[in-house]
Amino acid sequence: MCDDADQFYRRYGNIFTVTHPSIDLDVISIVERGRKPEYEEILTLIEKHQPDVLLLDEGLLASYAQEGKLSSLEEMIAEDKFDLAEYTPGVIESLRAKGNGTLYALAPHFTVPVLYYNRGLFEENQIKLPHNKMSWQEVFDLSKRFEGMGAGENRVFGLSLDVMDTTDILRHISRTFSLSLFDTKAEKLLIHSDGWKRAVELATDAVRSKIVPFSNYYTDFINGKAAMVVAQPWMISHCKTYGIKNLDWDMVTLPVDPKNPDESPHVQLEESCAIPAASPNKRAAWEFIKFINGPEMAKALSEYGLLPTRSPFLKEMDGKSMDPFYMLKPTSQTSYYGWYHRNVPREFSNSFTPLLEDALKAIVDNKKTVDEALAELEVKGQDALAIARTAKKKEKSSGTKATTGS
Missing domain, CATH: 3.40.190.10 (Periplasmic binding protein-like II)
Structure with missing residues (x-):
């Protein structure tokens, strides 16, 4: 099966x-x-x-x-x-x-992604090459070194990720840190914990600094318009088949959690x-x-x-x-990562995601601090979890199929 x-x-x-x-x-x-x-x-x-x-x-x-x-x-x-x-x-x-x-x-x-980098762009601009087992902070700092290079269609970005918004960036980072949104019993939200605060700080700083574009994922890299990209092994054949002439690239490990630099949930x-x-x-x-x-x-x-x-x-x-x-x-860890848990109704995600997006936007726009936004989000998220569980119980009692995360 x-x-x-x-x-x-x-x-x-x-x-x-x-x-x-x-x-x-x-x-x-x-x-x-x-x-x-x-x-x-x-x-x-x-x-x-x-x-x-x-x-x-x-x-x-x-x-x-x-x-x-x-x-x-x-x-x-x-x-x-x-x-x-x-x-x-x-x-x-x-x-x-x-x-x-x-x-x-x-x-x-x-499966595991790695960090591909354009050696030519780094050497032309006398920027130190990426190395294995960097942290997300180090990668973002490298990305900032390319700020202001080129303009319009010729702008060069420091880093390209498969992301559409701040939430997607947070998913990448929180997974690296092996963060779970829930406690082991999936009864309590942990979004206001120190680990999540750090992940949110990194994600919102990256968006505020405009160092990660929300479009053209890998195409920017193979066209020489992104210095780094996180991708799976298929990027190797893409560089060869679709990359610009003389694209000089190499790769290192994807970013790691400095506390556990030899392993990765990815x-x-x-x-x-x-x-x-x-x-x-x-x-x-x-x-x-x-x-x-x-x-x-x-x-x-x-x-x-x-x-x-x-x-x-x-x-x-x-x-x-x-x-x-x-x-x-x-990683040898067996807990659930991120937004999903087998014992949490899937409808919770439908309610929680817009709450998270609003909180992240408030942080990016400097309308709330990370601590303020996450404290408020944890309360609203806990309410959303309770509502989802109540709805699930009603569905079960009425004989309707209830969906849960996996």
Whole structure:
């Protein structure tokens, strides 16, 4: 069971069916028309279809493992002497943390953005080059060095992000800091905490300084009009295919939390392969998991443009070292990040987002201090959470489906 059957076959299924003709694959997609089902709906689908293998994101992996819904892989790994040594540092530790010390899943690939930079722009303007493991403050300070360069269509920005507004910038920063909007029970908002205050200060200062444009994301960079951009590995091929002539670029790790400079929540294991505890075909399921996490598949995934978790298989791309992609470990933290939590009604986000936008605008416009705006936002947000929970209870009592965050 996975999000997209077609993608599954392209990445894994076609190769597996050729190499393992004695094992039949029946793939169930759970995403329909771009909509991923809610947690309770996925449980219903699992109960209905009884799959032998699940491809899970990190949130679902942690939930299922801690609720006893998955089968441990430890014994089969030991029996088959399956080599875990070649995995990128931190991957196995992170997966074990999701299962409170037990390994319930293996992940064949991961995603993480990096900070690309235009070496030519930096050297022409005698600005020190970016380096690995910078903080957001350091990146924004570098970006400010390009302020005033060019005008109109020829203006040069210091930094380009995939953002449309201040809220989007805050999402980037708050994720780096592993911030959650809620306490562990999802009963209390934490937006007025020191961590959120710092993240909001960074985001609103960046907007007030006009150092991050809200348009032309990666195109500014490949056209030589942005000194830095945060993007996934696909940017490498874009620079080669669409970049201006003689675009001299390189890359370093994306910004990190100075308190935890060796890891990042942005390192995501999006397709962790696990076996349901109730599966009657655990050995066949393990053969599949073992194959798609093996060296042959790691090589195939690297050619497909993905980042295999087995680190020796992707040393460079287009002549550039891939070290920045492999330098940060995935965080072992298992809590929910940002705006969403499985136990929070999704309607809360619809109410909270405009409140947050208003608070951020008031800070950017210097109408309120960060402390004032967030103190007020926390009160309004707490009220919005209570209203959303009441509405959810009414929907349940009336038999109407209630949606929750995931």
